[in-house]
Amino acid sequence: MPARLRLLTMFTAYDVVVAGGGPAGAATALRLARAGHTVALLERSRFDRPRVGETLAPSIQPLLRDLGVWEQFVALGPLPSWGTRSIWSSTEPAAHSHLESGYDSGWHVDRRLFDRMLCDAAAAAGAAVSLGASLIGCRYDGRWQLTCSGGRRVTGRLLIDATGRSATIGRSLGARRIAFDRLVGITAQWSGVDVTAEQYLLIESVRDGWWYTAPLPGDVMVGMFMTDADICRHHNLAASGPWRTHLQATTATALRLDTALRSTTSDGARLPTAPRVYSAASHRLVRHGDTRPWLAVGDAALAVDPISGSGVPRALRTAEAAATTAARLLLHPADAAPLTSYEATRNTECTTYLSTRADYYDVALPHPTPFWTRRKLPTPA
Ligand SMILES: Cc1cc2nc3c(=O)[nH]c(=O)nc-3n(C[C@H](O)[C@H](O)[C@H](O)COP(=O)(O)OP(=O)(O)OC[C@H]3O[C@@H](n4cnc5c(N)ncnc54)[C@H](O)[C@@H]3O)c2cc1C
Structure with missing residues (x-):
């Protein structure tokens, strides 16, 4: 040869x-x-x-250290994530601090x-x-x-x-x-946002699913609506208008974004990017x-x-x-x-x-709608 x-x-x-x-x-x-x-x-x-999946739990730290890439990770400039606030089965927000995790914080990263x-x-x-x-x-x-x-x-x-x-x-x-299940995530980002006071994950349940908002490095906020694929199609949630209408129907999420967007660092913050749909099944x-x-x-x-x-x-x-x-x-x-x-x-x-x-x-059903009742059905074997 x-x-x-x-x-x-x-x-x-x-x-x-x-x-x-x-x-x-x-x-x-x-x-x-x-x-x-x-x-x-x-x-x-x-x-x-x-890429989606930007909030890393505190448990990521020992895994990255074990892989020998902790210094490379820190060099990426991830934002510390101090915890989670959720409005799930009650209108009262619940807070969970990562300080109790043993690793001080989780992280918000550019995936x-x-x-x-x-x-x-x-x-x-x-x-x-x-x-x-x-x-x-x-x-x-x-x-x-x-x-x-x-x-x-x-x-x-x-x-x-x-x-x-x-x-x-x-x-x-x-x-x-x-x-x-048939879960999808429909996501958009706002750039030019001062995220200094926003270093936590907020989740909020609504009629047709739940919202997730988090800061990202580079003065960015990400908003994601999690729902089922058929509900996404039915409400045309891949289009900017319906997606934003759904967002405006939230309470804590809309308030968070209103507050964060008021302290914008550029014009880019006023409008989010066009929504993108990801399978999350x-x-x-x-x-x-x-x-x-x-x-x-x-x-x-x-x-x-x-x-x-x-x-x-x-x-x-x-x-x-x-x-x-x-x-x-x-x-x-x-x-x-x-x-x-x-x-x-x-x-x-x-x-x-x-x-x-x-x-x-398994919380008291926040809303008696198909999205939530499906979550109570037995999963296929
Ligand atoms: C909407 C959403 C939000 C999420 N949020 C979080 C979160 O906040 N925190 C968290 O920890 N996790 C989150 N996740 C989950 C997390 O993103 C995934 O669990 C994680 O990325 C899985 O890693 P993976 O390497 O298995 O797959 P992936 O990250 O999906 O990587 C698969 C790779 O394969 C490549 N690929 C595909 N086909 C081919 C091919 N034929 N040849 C070569 N390459 C190919 C793709 O380009 C991709 O890079 C989220 C997921 C979704 C969908």
Whole structure:
């Protein structure tokens, strides 16, 4: 084989290929690369568009320290988050301070920068990180033969689906997604806002769902309405006018924004960006009798309701479990036990999550509307 071709072949064969460079995929790639495995991390985006999931619970701190990226995180200039105020089952606000968490604060972050920082850390640990690279085809013949956007091909002994809520890889391999709801988040941002006095998360229940507002670094406020996909369509909430009308019907949220926008630092604060709709549906990805060496991590394996505020910490925790399982599979390819045990743990996590979610919504129904009555129905098995 000519030397140049041999070089290309060497560079396209990896122990592990991770599809998706969100927190779960980047942290898995980082851990595996550090353990000495050859890893390719493929990320569809270039982190050039806004990303949701900006409020990080205090429990993120030990996870980032354990990954060895705490200094890089602090260098991003995240805003401390001092706690949560909620108007949920009562008109009286309830306050929860992060000072009791043992870590002083949570954080409000720009998720583009946060996710990019984790990918950079994976690259620094030795992973081959490709941005703007989607995994679009996979075939297993004793090795994974993988096709990326642009026609590039890579092979891997092990494949990891870290594609988030879409779980595109696992589903293309035949795994079944069990959806627990049809939640969506419709979000917009105001720029040029003085957020000095706003460093907390506010959630407020309304007839058709609940609102979430938080500050972001760079004098930005984010507002998000969480509702079900059919309610979003019915009220045309992806359009600016209806979205803002819904916002004006809130009490604490509208008041908070009115106050914050009065101390604006530029004209940009007067109008929010056009709303964008994101799927926020909970699901579990289930594989049946498939012994091929692949696994799902983060939201691809189990996606949870943002009300839990646990999405990113959970993604980092499952990344640790996925990296351990992957290392065992690479060492003992014929042993099915690590995969079975990994799946069993995800099932237990799912059961625990569903009961926690029921508790979150197990308040006196704030409003007797479809959104809230659906939260009382049993979830599909
Ligand atoms: C509306 C909303 C609000 C949220 N708020 C919070 C919050 O405040 N706090 C919190 O902790 N969590 C929050 N979450 C949850 C949190 O964002 C997720 O749990 C977390 O991002 C999961 O990380 P992940 O890496 O598994 O998936 P993701 O972050 O979704 O990353 C998946 C990555 O895969 C890439 N990708 C997809 N397909 C391909 C492909 N074929 N090839 C290559 N790359 C691909 C995507 O571009 C993406 O970068 C929120 C979620 C939603 C929807």
